[in-house]
Amino acid sequence: MTPPARRRNVAPPREAVLRAAMDTIAERGLDALTMAGLGRDVGMSSGHLLYYFGTKDELLLRTLEWSEGRLGVERGALLSRPAPAAARLDSYVRLYLPDAPRDPHWTLWLEVWNRSAYADDAARARQAAIEGAWHRDLVALLVEGIAQGEFRAVRPDRFATRLRALLDGLSVHVAVGLPGTDRERALAHVADFLADSLLPVDDAA
Amino acid sequence: MTPPARRRNVAPPREAVLRAAMDTIAERGLDALTMAGLGRDVGMSSGHLLYYFGTKDELLLRTLEWSEGRLGVERGALLSRPAPAAARLDSYVRLYLPDAPRDPHWTLWLEVWNRSAYADDAARARQAAIEGAWHRDLVALLVEGIAQGEFRAVRPDRFATRLRALLDGLSVHVAVGLPGTDRERALAHVADFLADSLLPVDDAA
Amino acid sequence: MTPPARRRNVAPPREAVLRAAMDTIAERGLDALTMAGLGRDVGMSSGHLLYYFGTKDELLLRTLEWSEGRLGVERGALLSRPAPAAARLDSYVRLYLPDAPRDPHWTLWLEVWNRSAYADDAARARQAAIEGAWHRDLVALLVEGIAQGEFRAVRPDRFATRLRALLDGLSVHVAVGLPGTDRERALAHVADFLADSLLPVDDAA
Amino acid sequence: MTPPARRRNVAPPREAVLRAAMDTIAERGLDALTMAGLGRDVGMSSGHLLYYFGTKDELLLRTLEWSEGRLGVERGALLSRPAPAAARLDSYVRLYLPDAPRDPHWTLWLEVWNRSAYADDAARARQAAIEGAWHRDLVALLVEGIAQGEFRAVRPDRFATRLRALLDGLSVHVAVGLPGTDRERALAHVADFLADSLLPVDDAA
DNA sequence: TATGAATGAGGATTCATTCAT
DNA sequence: CATGAATGAATCCTCATTCAT
Numbered sequence: 001m002t003p004p005a006r007r008r009n010v011a012p013p014r015e016a017v018l019r020a021a022m023d024t025i026a027e028r029g030l031d032a033l034t035m036a037g038l039g040r041d042v043g044m045s046s047g048h049l050l051y052y053f054g055t056k057d058e059l060l061l062r063t064l065e066w067s068e069g070r071l072g073v074e075r076g077a078l079l080s081r082p083a084p085a086a087a088r089l090d091s092y093v094r095l096y097l098p099d100a101p102r103d104p105h106w107t108l109w110l111e112v113w114n115r116s117a118y119a120d121d122a123a124r125a126r127q128a129a130i131e132g133a134w135h136r137d138l139v140a141l142l143v144e145g146i147a148q149g150e151f152r153a154v155r156p157d158r159f160a161t162r163l164r165a166l167l168d169g170l171s172v173h174v175a176v177g178l179p180g181t182d183r184e185r186a187l188a189h190v191a192d193f194l195a196d197s198l199l200p201v202d203d204a205a
Numbered sequence: 206m207t208p209p210a211r212r213r214n215v216a217p218p219r220e221a222v223l224r225a226a227m228d229t230i231a232e233r234g235l236d237a238l239t240m241a242g243l244g245r246d247v248g249m250s251s252g253h254l255l256y257y258f259g260t261k262d263e264l265l266l267r268t269l270e271w272s273e274g275r276l277g278v279e280r281g282a283l284l285s286r287p288a289p290a291a292a293r294l295d296s297y298v299r300l301y302l303p304d305a306p307r308d309p310h311w312t313l314w315l316e317v318w319n320r321s322a323y324a325d326d327a328a329r330a331r332q333a334a335i336e337g338a339w340h341r342d343l344v345a346l347l348v349e350g351i352a353q354g355e356f357r358a359v360r361p362d363r364f365a366t367r368l369r370a371l372l373d374g375l376s377v378h379v380a381v382g383l384p385g386t387d388r389e390r391a392l393a394h395v396a397d398f399l400a401d402s403l404l405p406v407d408d409a410a
Numbered sequence: 411m412t413p414p415a416r417r418r419n420v421a422p423p424r425e426a427v428l429r430a431a432m433d434t435i436a437e438r439g440l441d442a443l444t445m446a447g448l449g450r451d452v453g454m455s456s457g458h459l460l461y462y463f464g465t466k467d468e469l470l471l472r473t474l475e476w477s478e479g480r481l482g483v484e485r486g487a488l489l490s491r492p493a494p495a496a497a498r499l500d501s502y503v504r505l506y507l508p509d510a511p512r513d514p515h516w517t518l519w520l521e522v523w524n525r526s527a528y529a530d531d532a533a534r535a536r537q538a539a540i541e542g543a544w545h546r547d548l549v550a551l552l553v554e555g556i557a558q559g560e561f562r563a564v565r566p567d568r569f570a571t572r573l574r575a576l577l578d579g580l581s582v583h584v585a586v587g588l589p590g591t592d593r594e595r596a597l598a599h600v601a602d603f604l605a606d607s608l609l610p611v612d613d614a615a
Numbered sequence: 616m617t618p619p620a621r622r623r624n625v626a627p628p629r630e631a632v633l634r635a636a637m638d639t640i641a642e643r644g645l646d647a648l649t650m651a652g653l654g655r656d657v658g659m660s661s662g663h664l665l666y667y668f669g670t671k672d673e674l675l676l677r678t679l680e681w682s683e684g685r686l687g688v689e690r691g692a693l694l695s696r697p698a699p700a701a702a703r704l705d706s707y708v709r710l711y712l713p714d715a716p717r718d719p720h721w722t723l724w725l726e727v728w729n730r731s732a733y734a735d736d737a738a739r740a741r742q743a744a745i746e747g748a749w750h751r752d753l754v755a756l757l758v759e760g761i762a763q764g765e766f767r768a769v770r771p772d773r774f775a776t777r778l779r780a781l782l783d784g785l786s787v788h789v790a791v792g793l794p795g796t797d798r799e800r801a802l803a804h805v806a807d808f809l810a811d812s813l814l815p816v817d818d819a820a
Numbered sequence: 821t822a823t824g825a826a827t828g829a830g831g832a833t834t835c836a837t838t839c840a841t
Numbered sequence: 842c843a844t845g846a847a848t849g850a851a852t853c854c855t856c857a858t859t860c861a862t
Contacts, residue, residue: 029323102322116381117307118234165374176321439733512732526791527717528644575784586731
């Protein structure tokens with residue numbers, strides 16, 4: 001799946017392609033996503049698909065980026081809302097966590113993580129860029145919340161890392177369908193964690 | 206990779222097979238693990254490999270179980286040491302986290318998670334059993350530490366879930382080779398987290 | 411399926427083996443008959459099966475011979491009955507034709523015919539021997555019937571060949587499940603044929 | 616040999632492929648026909664072969680249909696000749712019977728019959744369609760011959776079935792190489808049969 | 821006799837990728 | 842831009858057969 005490679009995309013890949021790729025991956029896993037099948041789904045020859053993406057790996061990464069792009073827009077919107085930092089943090093968390101087992105976006109992430117260790121630097125960089133966006137936005141939000149006295153005076157970067165690790169761990173559990181886990185429980189765990197370590201102490205008093 | 210299936214394996218699969226499978230997976234990824242290649246590595250025909258495992262998927266799961274078995278022994282040893290709960294918790298964490306990017310054990314987990322969503326119940330159950338062992342041991346340790354006043358009075362099960370989610374998140378980051386992460390930093394993060402939420406408050410005083 | 415070959419049977423192969431082989435072939439076709447599977451069915455290792463039969467081809471032929479042996483006994487019994495030749499001929503025909511599509515015995519024949527063209531002389535001879543028995547018994551019956559004035563004065567050998575060809579053709583159609591054919595219709599056809607060409611003319615008068 | 620399946624084949628499969636398949640089957644049996652080998656014979660990758668046929672089973676059926684198509688043309692030509700019905704019937708019979716043991720066309724039929732019992736309805740229907748063509752043409756010829764007083768007043772459909780059963784039985788014997796049978800003898804038998812039951816009685820007088 | 825672990829030679833099939841049109 | 846025929850390497854898995862015990 002990672003041979004020569006050559007061309008790149010010329011015209012903007014139709015969104016439908018990315019969406020269809022996402023759907024198939026979510027439903028039946030990445031292994032079930034074949035270029036020919038995807039072409040069939042979107043009414044495009046497999047040849048043309050490769051003409052656009054150059055490589056199946058590239059398609060995978062592009063799909064992830066597209067999906068992230070959409071989440072990024074949502075994230076931007078919710079973070080810039082005129083609302084308390086705590087409320088916006090809650091929205092952030094809700095956006096972060098998978099909706100249910102096999103959540104397309106998370107399924108994709110899992111796959112990308114898998115190949116990550118064997119990917120080239122360019123690919124790893126793009127992947128890191130995505131993670132970075134989530135991270136920076138979270139840091140900014142924490143800074144703001146702390147400044148306004150909504151949050152305790154945690155170290156923003158450190159806390160963001162900690163929270164994201166927690167979110168990633170919980171997300172994997174949910175996305176993978178681990179028995180005894182689901183989105184609601186994950187949300188509750190996060191709420192607990194935030195109450196314990198970020199929100200004002202007098203909260204519990 | 207998931208066809209008919211049929212159970213076989215009567216004699217204990219040689220450890221060498223599992224070890225070799227692990228090595229290859231760690232070095233070049235699961236996709237690079239072919240039955241033929243593995244057979245070559247361990248001096249066994251690919252036919253016989255299938256005779257033992259019945260399926261490549263089964264081999265994967267068995268390798269994970271074997272690897273877990275070894276960790277389980279280590280875990281048991283360190284947890285029953287006559288040492289403070291805090292020290293034992295530290296060991297537990299050190300055992301949990303990957304050694305470095307591409308850590309074989311974690312690479313395996315990533316792969317298993319990937320297929321998990323599309324696996325059958327039996328496979329998922331075996332997977333859950335492994336996770337359960339880590340969880341229960343952690344809970345027991347927390348209970349003990351709390352009883353002896355070493356830890357704050359957290360709710361053990363809840364805290365264990367939180368800590369494990371954190372560990373999983375950090376582990377993935379490390380195993381996957383995310384820039385800016387490594388084992389040491391992960392350990393530091395965990396230490397921070399524990400200091401903040403589990404260890405006695407007077408610690409920081 | 412036709413390599414070296416070496417040993418032969420030592421003890422009388424248990425009937426159960428032959429019977430089980432027959433059943434499997436009838437139900438799912440010869441391709442589905444594996445030595446290992448058959449061994450499982452009869453509680454015998456595949457190794458021992460080969461120890462008995464030496465070869466899968468040999469097993470096939472032996473199964474056919476065993477099946478023929480049973481039919482041969484029946485045939486002998488019915489032919490030696492103290493009954494009119496016409497009645498005995500009718501029984502012969504009923505024994506000859508398959509019971510229904512996938513009739514085990516005929517399924518076997520079809521398979522044997524298939525390999526026949528590529529078989530060695532010994533195998534072909536054994537196969538011919540079986541066909542010969544049916545032929546000779548039929549000839550004898552015709553001779554007797556003619557002598558007693560029950561049948562017209564056809565040339566026995568020639569007529570037997572013709573009748574058997576007819577029976578084989580009809581049998582294949584029935585055994586194979588050709589639409590529009592079944593045992594009853596086949597029997598009617600044969601009856602017609604016999605009335606037209608073997609039984610006394612005054613019959614129709 | 617009968618998995619998922621998927622239809623493909625858009626362009627007309629080169630005749631050469633079918634012809635080569637036929638040749639190999641005739642020479643060494645269907646088991647010896649491998650996609651790779653066939654690809655080699657016709658200078659086409661095995662991948663492309665499957666791209667065309669989708670399945671080895673499909674290739675088998677297609678080869679039979681192609682072969683039948685050619686015979687069908689011949690049959691059509693000889694039946695529409697301006698010749699006595701008896702002469703045309705003779706040609707029909709000559710076309711029907713195998714040329715010699717291992718006659719490719721008949722070898723194919725034998726194989727198809729074998730799987731027939733385990734085939735799906737679609738496959739069985741296509742098979743039946745072929746047999747039906749032979750049958751209908753024969754019936755038509757009989758009707759014509761009877762109308763013109765060349766043949767006795769047999770019931771055409773019934774007689775056609777009987778004759779075809781006879782032809783199938785004899786054909787198998789010849790194709791399979793049963794000792795004591797060959798095309799000439801088979802032809803003689805058929806001639807006898809026809810003289811006895813179809814041609815005018817005064818013939819023999 | 822009997823076992824069953826071990827073999828190893830295939831076999832069909834899949835699929836990303838190429839390229840002439 | 843777009844096609845889709847063509848490739849061919851690679852894969853898992855099957856199974857008759859062997860042989861040490």
